[in-house]
Amino acid sequence: MHNCEIRVYKKDEVILRQxxxxxxxxxxxxxxxxxxxxxxxxxxxxxxxxxVYDGQDFGEQTHLKESDQLSREVVEQLNMQKCxxxxxxxxxxxxxxxDRTFGIMEKGV
Numbered sequence: 173m174h175n176c177e178i179r180v181y182k183k184d185e186v187i188l189r190q191x192x193x194x195x196x197x198x199x200x201x202x203x204x205x206x207x208x209x210x211x212x213x214x215x216x217x218x219x220x221x222x223x224v225y226d227g228q229d230f231g232e233q234t235h236l237k238e239s240d241q242l243s244r245e246v247v248e249q250l251n252m253q254k255c256x257x258x259x260x261x262x263x264x265x266x267x268x269x270x271d272r273t274f275g276i277m278e279k280g281v
Contacts, residue, residue: 176267178201178264178265179264179265179267180262180263181203181259181263185259187258187259188231188255189256190208190209190210190256191253193253196268196269197231197267197268198230198231198265198267199227199265199267199268200224200227200228200229200263200264201226201265202226202262202263203225203259203264204224204259205230205257205265206220206257206258206260207220207222207223207256208221208256208257209221209255210256218256223260224257230255230257231253231267
């Protein structure tokens with residue numbers, strides 16, 4: 173499975189950051205992670221919106237590509253991570269490169 177990577181995160185280590193461009197979809201193999209959102213209109217204080225556990229996926233922002241209807245700037249904005257994820261404990265996480273994975277799916281391989 174050359175389209176994925178397994179990594180172990182230590183407690184409190186950031187897995188992904190809100191606002192980052194990331195081609196990955198994450199899958200919690202073992203452990204847990206807190207997902208937080210920080211918004212200026214909420215006082216810029218991170219708010220935990222969800223906790224993911226074994227077998228759950230996260231980091232699934234939109235997978236859009238530039239087209240006649242969507243400019244590069246709009247696509248970049250829409251494809252940003254919507255939250256920050258941090259390990260609540262030792263967390264075994266598998267990440268899939270969405271560009272490669274969707275490419276395989278489109279080809280029907």
